[in-house]
Amino acid sequence: MTFAIDGLEPRPVVVEADLRSGLPAFTVVGLADRAVSEARERVRAAILNSGFEFPLRRLTVNLAPAHLRKAGPGFDLAIACAILAASGQLSAEALVRVAVFGELSLSGTVRPCRGALAVAEGARRASITGLIVPRERAREARLVDGVEVLGVGCLAELPAALRGETLPEADEAGEDDDAQREGAVPGPDLADVRGHAGAIAALTVAAAGGHNLLLTGPPGTGKTMLARRLPSILPPLGRAEALEVTRIHSVAGLHDGSGLVRARPFRAPHHTISPSGLVGGGTVPTPGEATLAHRGVLFLDELSEFGRGSLEALRQPLEDGHVAIVRGQRIDRFPTRFALVAATNPCPCGRGGQACRCAEPDLARHRRRLSGPLLDRIDLAVPVERPTGEDLLAPPVASSAQVRERVIGARELQAERAGRACGPANAELPSRDLQRAVAITAAASRSLSRTYDRGGLSARGRDRALRVARTIADLDGSGEVQERHVAEALGYRHDGEAVARTR
Ligand SMILES: Nc1ncnc2c1ncn2[C@@H]1O[C@H](COP(=O)(O)OP(=O)(O)O)[C@@H](O)[C@H]1O
Numbered sequence: 001m002t003f004a005i006d007g008l009e010p011r012p013v014v015v016e017a018d019l020r021s022g023l024p025a026f027t028v029v030g031l032a033d034r035a036v037s038e039a040r041e042r043v044r045a046a047i048l049n050s051g052f053e054f055p056l057r058r059l060t061v062n063l064a065p066a067h068l069r070k071a072g073p074g075f076d077l078a079i080a081c082a083i084l085a086a087s088g089q090l091s092a093e094a095l096v097r098v099a100v101f102g103e104l105s106l107s108g109t110v111r112p113c114r115g116a117l118a119v120a121e122g123a124r125r126a127s128i129t130g131l132i133v134p135r136e137r138a139r140e141a142r143l144v145d146g147v148e149v150l151g152v153g154c155l156a157e158l159p160a161a162l163r164g165e166t167l168p169e170a171d172e173a174g175e176d177d178d179a180q181r182e183g184a185v186p187g188p189d190l191a192d193v194r195g196h197a198g199a200i201a202a203l204t205v206a207a208a209g210g211h212n213l214l215l216t217g218p219p220g221t222g223k224t225m226l227a228r229r230l231p232s233i234l235p236p237l238g239r240a241e242a243l244e245v246t247r248i249h250s251v252a253g254l255h256d257g258s259g260l261v262r263a264r265p266f267r268a269p270h271h272t273i274s275p276s277g278l279v280g281g282g283t284v285p286t287p288g289e290a291t292l293a294h295r296g297v298l299f300l301d302e303l304s305e306f307g308r309g310s311l312e313a314l315r316q317p318l319e320d321g322h323v324a325i326v327r328g329q330r331i332d333r334f335p336t337r338f339a340l341v342a343a344t345n346p347c348p349c350g351r352g353g354q355a356c357r358c359a360e361p362d363l364a365r366h367r368r369r370l371s372g373p374l375l376d377r378i379d380l381a382v383p384v385e386r387p388t389g390e391d392l393l394a395p396p397v398a399s400s401a402q403v404r405e406r407v408i409g410a411r412e413l414q415a416e417r418a419g420r421a422c423g424p425a426n427a428e429l430p431s432r433d434l435q436r437a438v439a440i441t442a443a444a445s446r447s448l449s450r451t452y453d454r455g456g457l458s459a460r461g462r463d464r465a466l467r468v469a470r471t472i473a474d475l476d477g478s479g480e481v482q483e484r485h486v487a488e489a490l491g492y493r494h495d496g497e498a499v500a501r502t503r
Pocket residue numbers: 192193194195196217218219220221222223224225226343387
């Protein structure tokens with residue numbers, strides 16, 4: 001038995017081999033056409049080069065269920081096992097109790113392949129207690145409790161593995177190394193930034209509540225620099241989140257098979273990316289950048305350069321926290337709970353405001369690009385001005401370690417309110433019952449309503465401002481959202497001051 005990775009889901013696949021007398025032939029059914037011929041060549045060579053015999057009879061291998069999409073080379077090992085069992089070279093009895101997963105090389109080595117964590121989860125769900133995977137992926141598969149994982153380096157080790165003998169382990173980084181990674185601040189540090197107290201305050205709010213952020217300002221003022229320092233102040237992943245991220249990155253081939261991913265993902269796709277590159281797609285649907293950024297940050301630098309279609313495609317993931325990819329009869333769902341950070345020049349010439357020399361059509365195009373689905377989902381719109389000469393000489397506003405501590409404190413308050421070890425961030429609070437969930441004072445609520453009634457906010461914008469105000473109150477250590485928190489949150493709205501000045 002083995003597993004196919006279908007989207008991000010492991011699906012059980014039973015591999016059976018049938019041997020009968022007749023002219024030697026080797027047929028595989030139940031796989032995609034091209035994969036079959038390739039798998040056949042690899043498996044045949046691997047069996048012969050591992051000191052086994054390849055049966056010279058009529059051999060048919062079936063992968064069931066037939067209707068299931070089976071992509072990738074991870075079935076090799078299971079096919080080889082089925083053949084060896086059918087020809088009496090491996091114990092069929094022992095094989096019944098385990099799942100096997102791995103790619104074979106022609107020489108018979110078992111090569112690492114994508115999705116070991118997902119396969120281990122599939123094994124646990126199917127109540128299979130033993131799992132054989134490529135040695136380099138054993139550590140990853142062991143993240144799943146309740147499944148005994150055995151790593152093999154080559155096909156020749158299989159008989160011993162099935163007898164339950166201990167096999168050599170891969171050289172692994174020790175647990176010390178893990179602990180170290182957990183404590184360290186990932187990426188470049190905020191202490192490199194001069195000035196920008198306002199933008200750093202906004203970055204702090206974004207990190208503390210998982211809010212979407214837009215940095216607008218002339219070129220060379222430090223927008224990219226600021227955005228790239230967001231990972232250094234994000235709270236570490238909770239265990240369940242970390243498993244989720246590790247699974248996604250493993251299926252996408254971004255994980256090296258070491259332990260759990262600890263740092264929140266930070267994805268910064270280039271503006272030439274296609275819609276399907278951004279949200280996922282393809283004939284065998286693979287996750288896009290929005291899913292690779294799940295539980296972390298998706299950074300769109302030079303936002304106005306992204307194609308209209310790509311930005312449109314982000315609408316659903318931003319709103320629903322997942323993308324649904326429709327392929328014929330079936331729908332694949334990929335999670336996409338990320339915080340969006342975008343940076344842009346105020347206009348094509350980059351000067352903005354009074355100094356702008358752009359022609360009207362260029363300005364109009366720029367505005368069109370930025371308006372619409374995305375801007376409505378921006379919680380924090382922040383102007384990034386040129387730092388003053390004085391700023392450049394002054395000490396930095398803050399170090400990442402200091403800010404991160406405040407962020408973690410604010411997240412702890414959020415988790416406490418949710419009554420969970422690792423609750424949803426404020427940005428993910430559902431709209432219904434939001435007012436009560438955020439514990440706002442009557443006065444603060446009235447001031448928010450006044451702004452709404454004046455037409456300064458859409459209904460969605462109002463909810464978004466309320467969530468941001470909750471985060472600002474959390475950073476303030478305040479149990480209730482007060483007027484000053486609401487005022488600060490409204491100051492960050494793009495429908496307010498910040499963007500008005502740059503448009
Ligand atoms: N506030 C700042 N503090 C320190 N260095 C800065 C600052 N702003 C810009 N720089 C320097 O200028 C470079 C370009 O900044 P960048 O973030 O790419 O600007 P932008 O994205 O706004 O065009 C940075 O790599 C950094 O060396």
